[in-house]
Amino acid sequence: xxxxxQTPSHQVTQMxxxxxxxxxxxxxxxxxxxxxxILGQKVEFLVSFYNNEISEKSEIFDDQFSxxxxxxxxxxxxxxxxxxxxxxxxxxxxxxxxxxxTQYFGPGTRLLVL
Amino acid sequence: AQSVTQxxxxxxxxxxxLVLLRCNYSSSVPPYxxxxxxxxxxxxxxxxxxxxxxxxxxxxNGFEAEFKKSETSFHLTKPSAHMSDAAEYFCxxxxxxxxxxxxxxxxxxxxxx
Numbered sequence: 001x002x003x004x005x006q007t008p009s010h011q012v013t014q015m016x017x018x019x020x021x022x023x024x025x026x027x028x029x030x031x032x033x034x035x036x037x038i039l040g041q042k043v044e045f046l047v048s049f050y051n052n053e054i055s056e057k058s059e060i061f062d063d064q065f066s067x068x069x070x071x072x073x074x075x076x077x078x079x080x081x082x083x084x085x086x087x088x089x090x091x092x093x094x095x096x097x098x099x100x101x102t103q104y105f106g107p108g109t110r111l112l113v114l
Numbered sequence: 115a116q117s118v119t120q121x122x123x124x125x126x127x128x129x130x131x132l133v134l135l136r137c138n139y140s141s142s143v144p145p146y147x148x149x150x151x152x153x154x155x156x157x158x159x160x161x162x163x164x165x166x167x168x169x170x171x172x173x174x175n176g177f178e179a180e181f182k183k184s185e186t187s188f189h190l191t192k193p194s195a196h197m198s199d200a201a202e203y204f205c206x207x208x209x210x211x212x213x214x215x216x217x218x219x220x221x222x223x224x225x226x227x
Protein backbone atom coordinates (compact mmCIF):
# COMPACT_ATOMS: atom_id res chain seq x y z
CA UNK A 1 0.00 0.00 0.00
CA UNK A 2 1.41 3.41 -0.92
CA UNK A 3 2.43 5.56 1.99
CA UNK A 4 3.76 8.99 2.84
CA UNK A 5 7.39 8.99 3.90
CA GLN A 6 9.30 11.61 5.85
CA THR A 7 12.97 12.25 6.46
CA PRO A 8 14.71 12.55 8.78
CA SER A 9 12.84 10.76 11.53
CA HIS A 10 14.65 12.84 14.14
CA GLN A 11 16.50 16.14 13.88
CA VAL A 12 18.35 18.06 16.53
CA THR A 13 19.37 21.64 15.78
CA GLN A 14 20.61 24.74 17.51
CA MET A 15 18.35 27.71 17.98
CA UNK A 16 18.65 30.11 15.05
CA UNK A 17 19.63 27.42 12.56
CA UNK A 18 17.66 26.61 9.43
CA UNK A 19 16.08 23.19 9.07
CA UNK A 20 14.43 21.50 6.14
CA UNK A 21 12.01 18.67 6.73
CA UNK A 22 11.33 16.44 3.77
CA UNK A 23 8.29 14.47 2.73
CA UNK A 24 7.49 12.23 -0.19
CA UNK A 25 3.71 12.21 -0.64
CA UNK A 26 1.76 9.40 -2.25
CA UNK A 27 2.53 9.60 -5.94
CA UNK A 28 -0.86 10.44 -7.46
CA UNK A 29 -1.87 12.86 -4.72
CA UNK A 30 -2.24 16.54 -5.52
CA UNK A 31 -2.84 18.12 -2.13
CA UNK A 32 -0.16 18.36 0.51
CA UNK A 33 -0.17 19.43 4.12
CA UNK A 34 2.02 20.01 7.12
CA UNK A 35 0.85 19.64 10.68
CA UNK A 36 2.75 19.80 13.94
CA UNK A 37 2.28 18.33 17.38
CA ILE A 38 4.06 19.87 20.32
CA LEU A 39 4.80 17.22 22.92
CA GLY A 40 1.68 16.38 24.89
CA GLN A 41 -0.55 18.62 22.82
CA LYS A 42 -2.94 18.20 19.94
CA VAL A 43 -2.07 18.05 16.28
CA GLU A 44 -2.27 21.49 14.66
CA PHE A 45 -2.62 22.42 11.01
CA LEU A 46 0.20 24.50 9.56
CA VAL A 47 -0.29 24.77 5.83
CA SER A 48 -1.87 23.22 2.76
CA PHE A 49 -0.36 23.30 -0.72
CA TYR A 50 -1.85 22.68 -4.12
CA ASN A 51 -0.82 23.47 -7.67
CA ASN A 52 2.50 24.82 -6.47
CA GLU A 53 1.08 27.36 -4.14
CA ILE A 54 -0.15 27.66 -0.60
CA SER A 55 -3.92 27.28 -0.45
CA GLU A 56 -4.35 27.84 3.25
CA LYS A 57 -2.13 28.52 6.24
CA SER A 58 -2.63 28.88 9.95
CA GLU A 59 -1.46 31.74 12.14
CA ILE A 60 1.35 29.47 13.31
CA PHE A 61 2.78 29.49 9.80
CA ASP A 62 4.57 32.83 9.96
CA ASP A 63 7.39 34.24 7.85
CA GLN A 64 9.88 31.82 9.39
CA PHE A 65 8.16 28.94 7.62
CA SER A 66 8.07 28.13 3.93
CA UNK A 67 7.04 25.16 1.84
CA UNK A 68 8.18 23.97 -1.52
CA UNK A 69 7.73 21.15 -3.97
CA UNK A 70 11.13 21.36 -5.60
CA UNK A 71 11.10 18.40 -7.94
CA UNK A 72 7.62 16.98 -8.38
CA UNK A 73 8.04 14.30 -5.77
CA UNK A 74 9.38 15.88 -2.59
CA UNK A 75 7.45 18.33 -0.45
CA UNK A 76 9.53 20.29 2.02
CA UNK A 77 8.97 22.45 5.06
CA UNK A 78 11.70 24.96 5.84
CA UNK A 79 12.07 26.76 9.11
CA UNK A 80 14.43 29.66 8.53
CA UNK A 81 15.60 30.46 12.03
CA UNK A 82 14.47 27.90 14.54
CA UNK A 83 13.23 28.82 18.00
CA UNK A 84 12.96 26.64 21.07
CA UNK A 85 9.19 26.57 20.68
CA UNK A 86 9.52 25.00 17.23
CA UNK A 87 10.41 21.74 18.95
CA UNK A 88 7.63 19.37 17.93
CA UNK A 89 6.69 16.41 15.81
CA UNK A 90 6.01 17.54 12.26
CA UNK A 91 3.65 15.47 10.15
CA UNK A 92 3.31 15.63 6.41
CA UNK A 93 0.07 14.48 4.80
CA UNK A 94 -1.26 14.14 1.28
CA UNK A 95 -4.62 13.55 -0.35
CA UNK A 96 -6.02 12.97 -3.81
CA UNK A 97 -8.93 15.36 -3.42
CA UNK A 98 -9.52 18.65 -1.75
CA UNK A 99 -11.49 18.99 1.39
CA UNK A 100 -11.66 16.71 4.33
CA UNK A 101 -11.42 13.47 2.48
CA THR A 102 -8.83 11.21 3.94
CA GLN A 103 -5.43 12.70 4.31
CA TYR A 104 -2.69 10.14 4.58
CA PHE A 105 -0.16 11.02 7.23
CA GLY A 106 3.53 10.27 7.27
CA PRO A 107 5.32 8.92 10.34
CA GLY A 108 6.56 12.36 11.35
CA THR A 109 9.86 14.11 11.99
CA ARG A 110 10.68 14.85 15.59
CA LEU A 111 12.46 18.21 15.73
CA LEU A 112 14.34 19.25 18.82
CA VAL A 113 15.68 22.79 19.01
CA LEU A 114 18.34 23.38 21.64
CA ALA B 115 -15.27 27.39 11.89
CA GLN B 116 -14.99 23.82 13.07
CA SER B 117 -13.97 22.56 16.48
CA VAL B 118 -13.72 19.29 18.34
CA THR B 119 -14.08 18.50 22.02
CA GLN B 120 -12.94 15.22 23.44
CA UNK B 121 -14.22 14.44 26.91
CA UNK B 122 -11.57 12.91 29.12
CA UNK B 123 -7.88 13.27 28.45
CA UNK B 124 -7.34 9.82 29.99
CA UNK B 125 -9.68 6.83 29.97
CA UNK B 126 -8.95 3.50 31.64
CA UNK B 127 -10.83 0.31 30.89
CA UNK B 128 -10.25 -3.29 31.83
CA UNK B 129 -9.22 -5.75 29.17
CA UNK B 130 -12.37 -7.21 27.65
CA UNK B 131 -14.54 -4.28 28.71
CA LEU B 132 -16.35 -1.83 26.47
CA VAL B 133 -14.34 1.10 25.16
CA LEU B 134 -16.17 4.41 24.80
CA LEU B 135 -14.30 7.54 23.81
CA ARG B 136 -16.40 10.66 23.52
CA CYS B 137 -16.21 13.30 20.85
CA ASN B 138 -18.41 16.31 20.16
CA TYR B 139 -17.92 18.59 17.22
CA SER B 140 -19.00 21.98 16.03
CA SER B 141 -19.43 22.75 12.36
CA SER B 142 -21.48 25.27 10.43
CA VAL B 143 -21.69 22.95 7.42
CA PRO B 144 -22.01 19.16 7.14
CA PRO B 145 -18.89 17.74 8.70
CA TYR B 146 -16.47 15.05 7.81
CA UNK B 147 -15.49 13.25 11.00
CA UNK B 148 -12.48 11.13 11.75
CA UNK B 149 -10.86 9.09 14.47
CA UNK B 150 -7.12 8.68 14.36
CA UNK B 151 -4.95 6.53 16.62
CA UNK B 152 -1.38 7.28 17.61
CA UNK B 153 0.74 4.60 19.20
CA UNK B 154 3.75 5.72 21.25
CA UNK B 155 6.42 7.39 19.11
CA UNK B 156 4.50 6.70 15.93
CA UNK B 157 2.49 8.67 13.40
CA UNK B 158 -1.24 9.02 12.95
CA UNK B 159 -3.26 6.10 11.67
CA UNK B 160 -6.81 6.53 10.43
CA UNK B 161 -9.21 4.30 12.36
CA UNK B 162 -12.40 5.33 10.60
CA UNK B 163 -14.17 8.24 8.99
CA UNK B 164 -17.64 9.54 8.29
CA UNK B 165 -18.33 11.65 5.23
CA UNK B 166 -21.87 10.92 4.08
CA UNK B 167 -24.34 8.04 4.11
CA UNK B 168 -24.57 5.45 6.84
CA UNK B 169 -24.15 7.05 10.22
CA UNK B 170 -22.63 3.98 11.87
CA UNK B 171 -19.11 3.64 10.60
CA UNK B 172 -16.92 0.61 11.11
CA UNK B 173 -13.18 0.91 11.19
CA UNK B 174 -10.08 -1.13 11.73
CA ASN B 175 -9.29 -3.20 14.82
CA GLY B 176 -12.98 -3.65 15.72
CA PHE B 177 -13.69 0.04 16.36
CA GLU B 178 -16.83 1.80 15.24
CA ALA B 179 -18.34 5.24 15.63
CA GLU B 180 -21.79 6.68 15.14
CA PHE B 181 -22.50 10.11 13.73
CA LYS B 182 -25.37 11.70 15.62
CA LYS B 183 -26.22 15.02 14.09
CA SER B 184 -28.82 15.92 16.74
CA GLU B 185 -26.21 15.47 19.45
CA THR B 186 -23.26 16.76 17.37
CA SER B 187 -21.39 13.68 18.51
CA PHE B 188 -19.13 11.06 17.00
CA HIS B 189 -18.25 8.72 19.86
CA LEU B 190 -15.84 5.86 19.31
CA THR B 191 -16.63 2.40 20.67
CA LYS B 192 -15.21 -1.07 20.77
CA PRO B 193 -17.09 -3.93 22.44
CA SER B 194 -14.09 -5.61 24.01
CA ALA B 195 -10.81 -3.86 24.80
CA HIS B 196 -7.50 -5.48 24.06
CA MET B 197 -4.14 -4.63 25.57
CA SER B 198 -2.93 -3.57 22.13
CA ASP B 199 -5.57 -0.82 22.05
CA ALA B 200 -3.57 1.27 24.51
CA ALA B 201 -2.76 4.44 22.58
CA GLU B 202 -3.78 8.06 22.08
CA TYR B 203 -6.97 8.61 20.12
CA PHE B 204 -7.77 11.81 18.28
CA CYS B 205 -11.17 12.86 17.02
CA UNK B 206 -11.02 15.26 14.10
CA UNK B 207 -13.33 17.27 11.87
CA UNK B 208 -13.17 18.75 8.43
CA UNK B 209 -15.57 19.65 5.64
CA UNK B 210 -15.65 19.56 1.87
CA UNK B 211 -14.80 23.28 1.89
CA UNK B 212 -11.70 23.02 4.02
CA UNK B 213 -8.18 21.97 3.35
CA UNK B 214 -7.36 21.35 6.95
CA UNK B 215 -8.36 18.80 9.53
CA UNK B 216 -9.05 20.13 13.01
CA UNK B 217 -8.02 17.75 15.76
CA UNK B 218 -9.25 17.36 19.29
CA UNK B 219 -6.82 17.31 22.19
CA UNK B 220 -6.78 13.55 22.28
CA UNK B 221 -7.74 10.85 24.75
CA UNK B 222 -5.15 8.48 26.08
CA UNK B 223 -6.65 5.02 26.46
CA UNK B 224 -5.18 2.79 29.17
CA UNK B 225 -6.05 -0.90 29.26
CA UNK B 226 -5.97 -2.54 32.68
CA UNK B 227 -5.13 -6.25 32.87
